[in-house]
Amino acid sequence: MKYILACCCILNVQLVIAQGRLIHFTPTLFYNKFSLNQKPVLTIHDGDTVNTETTDAFGFDKQGVRRQGGGNPLTGPFYITEAKEGAVLAITLIKVALNRSYAFTTETFASRSLPDSFVKQFKKFHVVKWKLDLENMLGSVDSSYTPYTHLRDFKIPLQPFLGCIGVAPANKKNEILSFFQGNFGGNLDYSSIKQGATVYLPVLHNGAYLYIGDGHAVQGDGEIAGNALETSMDVSFSVKLIKRETLQINYPRAEDVNYIMAIGTGKTLDKALKIATANLLAWLQKDYGLTLQEATQFMSAAIEYTIAEIADPEVTVAAKVKKEILKRLNTPKH
Numbered sequence: 563m564k565y566i567l568a569c570c571c572i573l574n575v576q577l578v579i580a581q582g583r584l585i586h587f588t589p590t591l592f593y594n595k596f597s598l599n600q601k602p603v604l605t606i607h608d609g610d611t612v613n614t615e616t617t618d619a620f621g622f623d624k625q626g627v628r629r630q631g632g633g634n635p636l637t638g639p640f641y642i643t644e645a646k647e648g649a650v651l652a653i654t655l656i657k658v659a660l661n662r663s664y665a666f667t668t669e670t671f672a673s674r675s676l677p678d679s680f681v682k683q684f685k686k687f688h689v690v691k692w693k694l695d696l697e698n699m700l701g702s703v704d705s706s707y708t709p710y711t712h713l714r715d716f717k718i719p720l721q722p723f724l725g726c727i728g729v730a731p732a733n734k735k736n737e738i739l740s741f742f743q744g745n746f747g748g749n750l751d752y753s754s755i756k757q758g759a760t761v762y763l764p765v766l767h768n769g770a771y772l773y774i775g776d777g778h779a780v781q782g783d784g785e786i787a788g789n790a791l792e793t794s795m796d797v798s799f800s801v802k803l804i805k806r807e808t809l810q811i812n813y814p815r816a817e818d819v820n821y822i823m824a825i826g827t828g829k830t831l832d833k834a835l836k837i838a839t840a841n842l843l844a845w846l847q848k849d850y851g852l853t854l855q856e857a858t859q860f861m862s863a864a865i866e867y868t869i870a871e872i873a874d875p876e877v878t879v880a881a882k883v884k885k886e887i888l889k890r891l892n893t894p895k896h
Contacts, residue, residue, distance in 0.1 A: 582609030582800070592617055592635035592775070596748055597737030598730040598767055602641035611656065611800040612640065616775045619725070619792040624661040634726050634740040634749060637797075638773035645770035648806040651729065651763045653772065657798035658722050658757040665692045665701070665779045665791035669708075672873035674831075675786040692791050694720060694779055701779055701791055718780060722795065723756035725749060725776030732766040740775065743827045743876050747814045749776060750878050751785050752870035754823060755816060762804075762815040774799070784872040809848075813841045816880075823882040825870075831877050835867065838881040846883075850891055860891075 585606065593600050606612060616637050617623045621630040629635065645651060670684040691707040694700075700717040703710050728747030731738050743749045747763045755761055763770075774797060781790030814825040824845055826837030843861065846852045852860060864887045871878035 582607060582611060585610060585612045587612055587614045589614060589637045592621070592630040592637060593639075593773070594631065594633045594635055594740050595737045596636070596728045596731055596740060596742075596746060596771075596773055597639070598771055599735075599737055600639055600771075602639050602769070602771065603637075605641045605643060606801060608642065608644040608801065608803045611798060613657075613796075613798045614774075615661065616724075616777050616795045616797060618666065618794050619776050619789060620666060622794065624794045624796075626662070634776040636726060636740050636773040636775040639730065639771035640773075640801075641769040641771060642801055642803065643769070644803050645765045646768055646806070647765055648810065649765045650804040650806070650809045650811055651765050651770050651772065652760055652802040652804060653727065653763070654760045654800045654802070655724070655755070655757055655797070656800060657796060658724060658777075659796045660694055660696055660720065660722050660777075660779055661794055661796045663694050663696060664704070665694055665793035666690065667692065667789045667791050668787050670788050672784070672786050672788050674872040674877070675784060692779070694791075694793065720791075721753060721756065721780050723753050723778050723781070724774055724795070724797070725751045725778050725781075725790065727755060727761055727763075727772075727774050729763050729765060729773070730767050730771035736767070740773075741874055743871070743874060743878055745813050745827075749874055750814065750825060750827070750870060751776070751778070751781065751790070751874065752816070752823075752825065752868070752878060752880055753778070753781050753783070754818060754821070754868070754880065756818075759816050759818040762811060764811050764813075765803075772801070784869050786873060788873045811841070811844075813837055815841065815845065817885075819885070821866075821882045821884055822888070823880045825878065825880050827876045827878050829876060831869070831872070831879065834877040834879040835881075838867070838879040839865075842881040842883070850888065852891075
């Protein structure tokens with residue numbers, strides 16, 4: 563069954579499928595805040611799938627048209643009707659794909675990445691263009707745009723992911739600029755939030771108010787140049803609600819075919835690491851039945867850390883464990 567729905571002056575073709583609707587949504591507005599105060603661009607339901615797109619971090623779309631000012635313009639908010647405060651929203655990223663042949667980044671170092679003597683050498687904000695070979699999924703510096711002699715033949719495999727995914731935060735004004743992160747998700751800049759991953763976010767308001775954006779063609783851990791290879795994206799995602807009686811989380815989590823990943827953010831690396839570790843510990847205790855004493859042994863032998871983001875106001879750390887190792891526990895409940 564196919565029908566047409568007008569929403570915020572945008573034409574959306576929706577296909578009704580057994581698990582929910584498949585909705586094709588073309589955004590015309592983008593926002594630079596995770597906010598409860600923006601009118602939802604689309605109302606969706608538990609089980610629905612949405613095909614949509616994002617701009618790059620500077621506000622340029624797949625046609626190279628600037629649609630919004632810089633600072634990680636966001637697609638959304640999506641209002642999920644069944645989402646109630648205290649529940650958990652599971653977002654499965656079915657497709658995270660590049661939709662243009664170039665990206666931009668910056669020539670600098672983030673202040674947390676190196677001693678000040680290095681960082682202070684970059685006083686001007688210099689933008690660097692990269693070419694994206696979508697057929698072979700390789701990225702290279704555009705030498706006609708910026709002549710780097712020693713990078714002339716350098717190519718790196720592309721690994722597209724979303725830098726921003728979050729819900730409306732629970733602060734007093736119900737809005738946070740889109741280069742911040744926290745328990746609501748936000749600008750996590752974690753390279754594992756890619757096609758095939760499922761992200762779990764706490765629902766802090768009825769409707770959740772889900773936002774996505776900040777497409778990255780590839781990024782090294784930490785985003786130490788202040789930007790990744792920033793580009794626009796085609797994105798398909800599905801939503802599933804987990805009732806608070808079943809699961810409660812305080813910070814984002816994610817999983818893919820290989821790992822479970824618990825995320826923590828904080829003003830310092832030390833604080834972010836502690837939050838991520840506590841987040842993973844709670845996951846292992848609830849879903850795998852580990853006692854605190856058992857967790858000391860399992861985690862010390864199996865845990866891995868990724869410093870996902872150090873360039874933004876808050877540091878993002880992911881504490882993770884391979885699913886293959888989790889299978890070796892006696893009575894996994896996951």
